[in-house]
Amino acid sequence: xxxxxCHNYNDFRKLAKKKLPAPIFHYIDGGSDDESTLKxxxxxxxxxxxxxxxxxxxxxxxxxTTVLGEKIDFPLFPSPTAMHRLYHHEGERASxxxxxxxxxxxxxxxxxxxxxxxxxxINKGPKLFQLYIHKDRGLTxxxxxxxxxxxxxxxxxxxxxxxxxxxxxxKRTGFTTPPRLTLGSILSFILHPGWTxxxxxxxxxxxxxxxxxxxxxxxxxxxxxxxxxxxxxxxMNWNDAEYCVKKWNGPFALKGVMSVEDAKKAIxxxxxxxxxxxxxxxxxxxxxxxxDQLSEIVDAVGDKIEVILDGGVRRGTHxxxxxxxxxxxxxxxxxxxxxxxxGGQKGVEKLLEKMKxxxxxxxxxxxxxxxxxxxxxxxxxxx
Amino acid sequence: xxxxxCHNFYDFKKLAKQKLPSPIFHYIDGAADDEITYxxxxxxxxxxxxxxxxxxxxxxxxxxxxxxxxxxxxxxYLAPTALQRxxxxxGERAVGKAAQKFNTMFGVSxxxxxxxxxxxxxxxxxxMFQFYFHKDRGLNxxxxxxxKAAKFDVMALTxxxxxxxxxxxxLRTGFTxxxxxxxxxxxxxxxxxxxxINYLTKGKFELPHLQDFVKEGTSxxxxxxxxxxxxLDQSMNWKDAEKLCSQWGGHFALKGVMSVEDAKRAVxxxxxxxxxxxxxxxxxxxxxxxxDQLAEIVDAVGDKLDVICEGGIQRGTHIxxxxxxxxxxxxxxxxxxxxxxxxxxxxxxxxxxxxxxxxxxxxxxxxxxxxxxxxxxxxxxxKK
Numbered sequence: 001x002x003x004x005x006c007h008n009y010n011d012f013r014k015l016a017k018k019k020l021p022a023p024i025f026h027y028i029d030g031g032s033d034d035e036s037t038l039k040x041x042x043x044x045x046x047x048x049x050x051x052x053x054x055x056x057x058x059x060x061x062x063x064x065t066t067v068l069g070e071k072i073d074f075p076l077f078p079s080p081t082a083m084h085r086l087y088h089h090e091g092e093r094a095s096x097x098x099x100x101x102x103x104x105x106x107x108x109x110x111x112x113x114x115x116x117x118x119x120x121x122i123n124k125g126p127k128l129f130q131l132y133i134h135k136d137r138g139l140t141x142x143x144x145x146x147x148x149x150x151x152x153x154x155x156x157x158x159x160x161x162x163x164x165x166x167x168x169x170x171k172r173t174g175f176t177t178p179p180r181l182t183l184g185s186i187l188s189f190i191l192h193p194g195w196t197x198x199x200x201x202x203x204x205x206x207x208x209x210x211x212x213x214x215x216x217x218x219x220x221x222x223x224x225x226x227x228x229x230x231x232x233x234x235x236m237n238w239n240d241a242e243y244c245v246k247k248w249n250g251p252f253a254l255k256g257v258m259s260v261e262d263a264k265k266a267i268x269x270x271x272x273x274x275x276x277x278x279x280x281x282x283x284x285x286x287x288x289x290x291x292d293q294l295s296e297i298v299d300a301v302g303d304k305i306e307v308i309l310d311g312g313v314r315r316g317t318h319x320x321x322x323x324x325x326x327x328x329x330x331x332x333x334x335x336x337x338x339x340x341x342x343g344g345q346k347g348v349e350k351l352l353e354k355m356k357x358x359x360x361x362x363x364x365x366x367x368x369x370x371x372x373x374x375x376x377x378x379x380x381x382x383x
Numbered sequence: 384x385x386x387x388x389c390h391n392f393y394d395f396k397k398l399a400k401q402k403l404p405s406p407i408f409h410y411i412d413g414a415a416d417d418e419i420t421y422x423x424x425x426x427x428x429x430x431x432x433x434x435x436x437x438x439x440x441x442x443x444x445x446x447x448x449x450x451x452x453x454x455x456x457x458x459x460y461l462a463p464t465a466l467q468r469x470x471x472x473x474g475e476r477a478v479g480k481a482a483q484k485f486n487t488m489f490g491v492s493x494x495x496x497x498x499x500x501x502x503x504x505x506x507x508x509x510x511m512f513q514f515y516f517h518k519d520r521g522l523n524x525x526x527x528x529x530x531k532a533a534k535f536d537v538m539a540l541t542x543x544x545x546x547x548x549x550x551x552x553x554l555r556t557g558f559t560x561x562x563x564x565x566x567x568x569x570x571x572x573x574x575x576x577x578x579x580i581n582y583l584t585k586g587k588f589e590l591p592h593l594q595d596f597v598k599e600g601t602s603x604x605x606x607x608x609x610x611x612x613x614x615l616d617q618s619m620n621w622k623d624a625e626k627l628c629s630q631w632g633g634h635f636a637l638k639g640v641m642s643v644e645d646a647k648r649a650v651x652x653x654x655x656x657x658x659x660x661x662x663x664x665x666x667x668x669x670x671x672x673x674x675d676q677l678a679e680i681v682d683a684v685g686d687k688l689d690v691i692c693e694g695g696i697q698r699g700t701h702i703x704x705x706x707x708x709x710x711x712x713x714x715x716x717x718x719x720x721x722x723x724x725x726x727x728x729x730x731x732x733x734x735x736x737x738x739x740x741x742x743x744x745x746x747x748x749x750x751x752x753x754x755x756x757x758x759x760x761x762x763x764x765x766k767k
Contacts, residue, residue: 033391033698033741036429047766159437163747166740168390234747237440259434259760284748286700288432288763381766 003343003350009314009335012351016087016341021195022188023173024086028337031281032165037289038281041312044289048321048379053367061363062370063356067306067329068154068273069251070126073103074356075371076319078348079277079310079333080107080130080156080255085114085205087341089198095340096123098348102356105154107331110143111227115208120150127152130255132161133240134210135233143209144247155248156275157241160256164228165283242269253308256283258293260300267304273328274301277310280333291322298326316358323371324379386726386733392697392718395734399470399724404578405571406556407469410607411720413552414664420672421664424695427672428704432763436750444746445753446739450689450712451537451634451656453509456486457739458754459702461731462658462693462714463490463513463539463638465607466560468497470724472585475502477728478719483508485735490539490714493526494607498591503533511537513638515544516623518616522596527631529592538631539658540624543639545617547608548666559604561588625652636691639666641676643683646690656689656711663694663716674705678759681709699741703749707757 006012017025031038065075078099085091092114099106100123108119110132119127129147133140147155169175174185189196199205233240245252253273254266266274276290276297290311298307309327313319319330332355339351368374389395400408414421448458461482468474475497482489483506490511491502499512512530517523530538552558557565562572562582572579582588597614616623628635636656637649649657659680661670673694681690692710696702702713722734751757 033700037432040432160435160748162437162441163744165748166744171390233442235440235442236438238438241438254437256437259436262437265438284433284435284700284745285698286428286433286704286745287748288434292432292763292765293434 003347006339006342006347006350008354009338012335012338012342012347015343016338019192019195020087020341021185021192023170023175023185024195025341026169026173027167027175028087028334028341030167030169031285032167032283033285035281035285037278037285037287040289041278041281041291042314042318043312044291045312045315045318045321047382048291048325049382050317050320050324050366051378051380052365053378056367056369058364058367058369060369061360063359063363065329065371067308068105068126068128068253070105070153072105072126072329074359075323075329076313076352076355076359077105077128077329077331078107078336078352079331080109080128081333081337082109082111083113083207084337084340085202087337088344088347089202090344092119093122094345095336095348098345098352099123100125101349102352104352107156108152110209111207113205113208116143116146116150116152118208120152124151126154128154128156128253131155131157131244132231133157133233133236133244134231136231139210140244141247144244146209148248154251154253154272155244156253156255156273157244158255158279159236159241160258160277160279160283161228161232162234162236164225165279165285167225167282170225238265238269245270253306255310257297258288258290260296263297263301263305263307267301271305273306273308275308275310275331276327280311291318291325294322294325294327302326316355316360316362319355319359320362320366320374321379324374324376326376386730389722389725389730389733391737392721392734395721395725395730396717398726399721402575402578403470403724404562404568404575406553406558406562406568407578408724409552409556410550410558411470411717411724413550414668415548415550415666416668418664418668420661420668420670423672424661424664424674425697425701427674427695428698428701430765431704432765433700433703433707433749434761434763435748439750439752441747441750441752443752444743446742446746448712448754450488450691451509451511451636453488453536455488455509455712457735458706458742459696459713459715459718459738460488460511461490461719462716463492463495463511464716464720465492465494466496467720467723468586468588469560469562469582470720471727471730472581473727474723476505478723478731479506481719481728481731481735482506484732485739487735488537491535493592494590495592496589499529499533499535503535509537510535511539511636513539513541514627515541515611515614516616516619516627517596517614519596519614522593523627525596526592527627531631531633537634537636537656538627539636539638540627541638541662542619542624543641543660543662543666544611544615545619546615547606547611548662549668550608550665553606553608559606560610561604563604621648621652628653636689638693640680641671641673643679646680646684650684650687654688656691657684658691658693658714659710660691660693674701674708677705677708677710685709699738699745702738702742703745703757704762706754707759707761709759
């Protein structure tokens with residue numbers, strides 16, 4: 001199997017599984033506890049059906065939209081995710097280039113393995129930086145400052161990781177960053193020599209944005225779980241969020257909002273958007289799926305703040321369903337990470353092209369010329 | 384597989400299966416008829432989703448709750464279960480010590496294999512005695528008196544075992560108490576020699592609360608279903624329950640209440656709590672799951688007595704969902720029995736610390752600092 005055999009999410013996932021040592025594949029693929037939220041995130045789309053209109057002359061379809069202050073070619077962008085160099089030796093360099101080419105927003109994580117400055121050089125398109133509030137508040141100011149200088153266009157604060165989720169697959173595989181050879185994982189690394197050789201001959205793995213501020217995650221073997229629990233501040237509150245909004249002074253989103261109450265508070269502190277998300281089912285298992293919760297949020301605040309749906313998106317029709325219920329755009333994490341692992345920059349480009357083509361085709365099949373024609377009349381809940 | 388490989392309920396179950404002779408494992412793991420209620424008890428939790436709040440400053444989380452006038456450090460306790468020395472030679476001694484360490488309530492069954500006196504001398508944290516209404520009134524009085532003398536805090540009368548459930552796994556494996564070697568079980572006992580050696584060498588198997596009165600299950604091999612059907616008084620009614628409640632004169636609960644009507648009568652006869660329970664799916668198959676039924680009961684009597692949700696709990700988030708619905712606390716049997724079978728006291732302690740960690744993490748991710756922050760606004764029931 002290689003990249004040309006990848007036609008959808010499942011194909012990219014399959015190829016990634018072949019290329020990656022097991023602990024790393026399962027770090028991407030896993031969720032928390034029983035993974036019931038992870039599964040529901042995608043399943044929830046199947047409870048709703050689309051209702052197409054016909055004979056509408058769809059020779060020209062415009063799927064561009066404006067979100068977080070930037071016009072993008074299609075209503076989907078890669079969520080900020082951590083540690084791309086674990087998945088492919090080019091890491092964020094590969095994904096940032098692919099996303100620039102596809103003219104959508106590139107999400108960069110605080111825990112990226114390529115620096116803010118270098119990403120600013122590589123990708124001149126719209127860029128979203130994802131911020132974690134560390135116990136060391138100086139680190140927060142420093143990150144915001146650097147993003148401004150590197151021409152990032154928007155910022156989001158992740159609010160659903162005050163403590164790390166219970167990722168049991170990582171406990172079994174012994175996943176750490178940088179990867180540590182344990183008796184249990186050594187076989188898997190040997191069986192994936194391509195990944196292992198690339199990891200060894202390229203530059204040393206580091207969390208490029210925070211390496212100078214903290215020893216954790218750079219030279220010491222740390223699981224992400226330990227990092228989150230030691231470094232992130234569980235005392236984080238609305239005042240801290242408001243401080244970041246003001247300090248950034250540009251398009252700002254809260255990532256991981258699930259309740260209407262919190263969405264309203266996000267408006268009060270001056271946010272541009274809320275990203276409805278449960279962190280890809282990796283945090284609170286049993287949490288509602290973003291798509292299940294979407295209508296409630298849109299009905300309450302959709303006219304005052306941009307609502308972005310994050311989680312479970314595998315298909316163009318999932319994006320159409322979310323937009324029909326009032327989301328402004330969608331984002332995805334696992335899908336493009338598998339593509340990155342499967343084929344580096346080319347893999348991410350291919351995945352995004354596929355998703356864009358699906359959205360484009362599905363708009364025609366829905367009889368819609370532009371995204372604003374998607375509304376609640378196009379979708380119905382299955383009884 | 385070892386104790387350190389156990390990260391959740393299912394791991395403990397797997398290890399317990401390795402360690403126990405199969406009739407004993409299936410006695411714990413099995414339930415009535417087609418086990419539909421057993422499976423629903425847990426899957427009911429999947430039909431409701433949690434909606435968290437964020438940015439609430441959650442560095443400190445208080446998991447304590449007060450039931451039956453006792454403050455527990457955890458919002459769940461160890462439900463009374465029978466015959467624990469069959470599962471591990473330390474039996475109730477192991478479970479009681481673990482419960483004390485975590486300062487939660489220890490439920491002791493009338494069919495316990497360690498006496499109330501010994502348990503009481505061993506642990507000073509809250510204790511519940513679970514009572515079966517026997518035909519032999521002398522036995523009933525003796526149970527109440529001994530539990531009272533041993534300073535038990537709560538008496539729970541089980542009301543859902545008026546006759547034995549149809550536990551078909553036990554019919555197939557030939558499970559009896561004490562274990563009887565049959566041709567079909569012999570192989571299984573022979574392949575788990577450690578269990579057999581411990582069982583034979585670590586003290587005689589006894590049912591100390593019953594042995595002065597009955598021979599069933601003590602020296603004669605008897606199935607539990609048979610015991611329920613022959614020893615318990617099927618004429619038991621509300622008057623009997625009321626009499627026991629006043630005879631006990633302290634916190635008194637009915638275990639196995641499922642209807643609103645019965646919950647209201649429990650209030651009327653002076654109960655201070657009820658366990659919404661179907662006996663872990665081991666009695667009436669097709670019975671509604673406790674979690675499915677919980678809201679109805681809480682709405683009717685939640686302000687008048689402590690409503691405990693019992694059955695199907697395998698995760699911290701299950702407890703959070705039950706508490707959000709209005710239960711005062713949760714309880715469960717299998718949630719610690721597999722761990723007991725897997726590694727005795729150390730196993731139960733590991734299981735309890737995992738549930739505690741799951742609860743603490745779940746509370747933080749929900750944006751809640753204390754149990755009373757949980758309410759139905761946190762929940763959305765899935766549309767079909």
